[in-house]
Amino acid sequence: MIKQHDLLAFSLANPTHAEKKVEDYEFAEVSLLETGIVTIEPKQKAQISLVLSAGIHGNETAPMEMANDILKDILDEKLACSVRLLVIFGNLPAANIGKRFTQVNMNRLFSGAWQKEEGFEAQRAGLIEKTIADFFNEGPDSAQRIHYDLHTAIRGSKYPKFVVYPYLHERPYSAEQIGFLEASGIEAVLLSHQSTTTLSYFSSEQHNASAFTVELGQVAPFGENDHSKLTAIRHTLRTLIKDEKLIGSHDGNMKIFQVIDGLNKDADDYQLNIDADFENFTSFDAGFKLTQSQLSEYLVKQDGDALVFPNAKIPVGQRAGLMVREVALSSLELN
Numbered sequence: 001m002i003k004q005h006d007l008l009a010f011s012l013a014n015p016t017h018a019e020k021k022v023e024d025y026e027f028a029e030v031s032l033l034e035t036g037i038v039t040i041e042p043k044q045k046a047q048i049s050l051v052l053s054a055g056i057h058g059n060e061t062a063p064m065e066m067a068n069d070i071l072k073d074i075l076d077e078k079l080a081c082s083v084r085l086l087v088i089f090g091n092l093p094a095a096n097i098g099k100r101f102t103q104v105n106m107n108r109l110f111s112g113a114w115q116k117e118e119g120f121e122a123q124r125a126g127l128i129e130k131t132i133a134d135f136f137n138e139g140p141d142s143a144q145r146i147h148y149d150l151h152t153a154i155r156g157s158k159y160p161k162f163v164v165y166p167y168l169h170e171r172p173y174s175a176e177q178i179g180f181l182e183a184s185g186i187e188a189v190l191l192s193h194q195s196t197t198t199l200s201y202f203s204s205e206q207h208n209a210s211a212f213t214v215e216l217g218q219v220a221p222f223g224e225n226d227h228s229k230l231t232a233i234r235h236t237l238r239t240l241i242k243d244e245k246l247i248g249s250h251d252g253n254m255k256i257f258q259v260i261d262g263l264n265k266d267a268d269d270y271q272l273n274i275d276a277d278f279e280n281f282t283s284f285d286a287g288f289k290l291t292q293s294q295l296s297e298y299l300v301k302q303d304g305d306a307l308v309f310p311n312a313k314i315p316v317g318q319r320a321g322l323m324v325r326e327v328a329l330s331s332l333e334l335n
């Protein structure tokens, strides 16, 4: 069905469309639903429905290579698959040209936002939403729903491996997932504070999945990724797939940050007072003038407050960054 079980090579060669194919393996039914989208339905009853998505930004290649290796080992029957599994490669046309996207940033198009846009990314985002909805709905009611949306970042980070935990609207955080993320080598968790149009928020909010945007270091072209940096998460994901087991670590080494302020570009002359090679989660002393414009300035409120996702090259009215502050795990409501 897929030559040499290499979904990534197949999908890059067929970036916009592939005919649906279903193949019966001894252990599972394997379906290529569209290009870059495969489901595995084990013959034995599964307790976990797992979505692994990668390449929602086309140039973020390391997670695509990692997910591809996992899928290849399953199809080669080198890795048993006990979970229901959906693998998605998001933006293949962009991946082919080494770009984040071709027309629109796909990770701003979920929870229906794609309906207001045109072009490949919008169409693909709609298809990905429907695929995830069908996948979760077709699983047993009792199945635990999990979605890791895997990325790498353009900008450096004090914590190269970190996750964004989507806003939960009063639902408790998952202690089991936090333990799994720590065991996966994730160094920091950023607790989102509002609804967004990201893919992980879509799965969390609309499908009640434990879902995360997982940042796994910096962007590099296909074939140039240092996969030794991903040893821990490769191991935890493979164990999850093989044994339906979430390995947990609770050493307390993982930092947790909550958003305290959004920085908004309020005028054309808005300025962020940071270096060009600024790393996410860099902290400041209280009183530092972080932004200024003809209408406002932002002074850092407390020693140690840190900045993530800074970007002043945006239209007036959009978000120029998030101010975050470390919080203790014990202060969170966990289930």
Ligand SMILES: [Zn+2]
Pocket (backbone or CB within 6 Å): 056, 057, 060, 151, 152, 153
């Ligand atoms: Zn990304």
